[in-house]
Amino acid sequence: MSRLDKYRGIIPAFYACYDEEGNVSGERVQALTQYFIDKGVKGVYVNGSSGECIYQSVEERKLIIENVMAVAKGKLTVINHVACNNTKDSVELAKHSESVGVDAIASIPPIYFRLPEYSISAYWNAISDAAPNTDFVIYNIPQLAGTALTMSLFAEMMKNPRVIAVKNSSMPTQDIQMFKSAGLAAKDDFVVFNGPDEQFVAGRAIGADGGIGGTYGVMPELFLKLNELVEAGEKGQACELQYAINEIIYKMCSSRANMYAVAKEILRTNDNVNIGGVREPLENLQEADVMIAHEAAEMVKAAKERYLA
Ligand SMILES: CC(=O)N[C@H](C=O)[C@@H](O)[C@H](O)[C@H](O)CO
Numbered sequence: 001m002s003r004l005d006k007y008r009g010i011i012p013a014f015y016a017c018y019d020e021e022g023n024v025s026g027e028r029v030q031a032l033t034q035y036f037i038d039k040g041v042k043g044v045y046v047n048g049s050s051g052e053c054i055y056q057s058v059e060e061r062k063l064i065i066e067n068v069m070a071v072a073k074g075k076l077t078v079i080n081h082v083a084c085n086n087t088k089d090s091v092e093l094a095k096h097s098e099s100v101g102v103d104a105i106a107s108i109p110p111i112y113f114r115l116p117e118y119s120i121s122a123y124w125n126a127i128s129d130a131a132p133n134t135d136f137v138i139y140n141i142p143q144l145a146g147t148a149l150t151m152s153l154f155a156e157m158m159k160n161p162r163v164i165a166v167k168n169s170s171m172p173t174q175d176i177q178m179f180k181s182a183g184l185a186a187k188d189d190f191v192v193f194n195g196p197d198e199q200f201v202a203g204r205a206i207g208a209d210g211g212i213g214g215t216y217g218v219m220p221e222l223f224l225k226l227n228e229l230v231e232a233g234e235k236g237q238a239c240e241l242q243y244a245i246n247e248i249i250y251k252m253c254s255s256r257a258n259m260y261a262v263a264k265e266i267l268r269t270n271d272n273v274n275i276g277g278v279r280e281p282l283e284n285l286q287e288a289d290v291m292i293a294h295e296a297a298e299m300v301k302a303a304k305e306r307y308l309a
């Protein structure tokens with residue numbers, strides 16, 4: 001049993017929860033947290049891409065994590081993504097995260113300006129220093145952040161004892177293996193999370209300890225089952241379920257609306273969890289998108305009947 005085992009498993013990325021006026025709803029944050037506890041997932045990844053973090057204020061992000069912790073404390077591993085595009089606000093969120101007792105904080109690199117690696121490591125270390133008793137997770141998502149985690153930047157970050165994991169959302173699964181082996185060469189234990197949900201089986205096969213994903217939330221049971229199949233070495237069955245999951249994700253992505261708007265409609269339809277829409281400039285649902293969401297919701301139900309029996 002390792003101290004980091006609490007990070008090994010299925011960790012859904014938490015969706016932004018709004019009321020009917022589009023304001024962050026603490027009550028709905030609590031309801032979504034309870035939904036995840038009931039599903040039996042390992043933890044939640046809050047205020048990340050799926051949390052629409054870059055469209056929210058510092059105060060809103062504090063409100064969200066406070067409401068998650070009110071329900072999740074002692075029941076889920078909680079990772080809070082705290083990156084804002086400036087060090088000051090990120091540091092404030094890191095401090096606040098430690099004060100409410102999260103397990104880990106996470107951060108993307110600063111976006112827009114292409115900063116040198118010494119500025120990125122200084123940014124991450126300043127954030128981590130503001131939460132001196134909290135684990136730190138590097139979030140590598142080059143296709144959206146515009147900056148990739150290189151092996152030299154990774155090596156620099158390994159000097160920080162609180163850096164215990166990388167959430168790897170780059171497309172080459174090989175990156176997972178590179179971070180995993182370099183992490184284990186530098187530390188007693190190190191975790192790599194699979195990012196792209198469509199490659200979960202491949203990511204786990206090459207060394208990921210578990211995954212953090214934006215589509216787990218609409219089908220947590222299917223990802224829990226997928227993880228079990230991987231652990232049992234059932235490659236054939238795992239691939240079959242992965243393909244079924246991918247068809248659902250492709251359906252979700254086929255809408256004109258933003259994928260998270262579709263995800264929220266699936267949750268309303270299948271699970272009676274209402275967390276509102278998405279915040280502009282993300283696109284909300286039009287009639288045709290609602291139909292796509294309902295088709296995806298049916299596909300989730302059918303896959304559960306087929307694979308969880
Ligand atoms: C680019 C991106 O947002 N990646 C997410 C996190 O890694 C994934 O969980 C995707 O949301 C998911 O794989 C659907 O494409």
Ligand SMILES: CC(=O)C(=O)O
Binds near residue numbers: 013014048049213
């Ligand atoms: C999708 C994901 O992992 C995120 O919300 O950051």
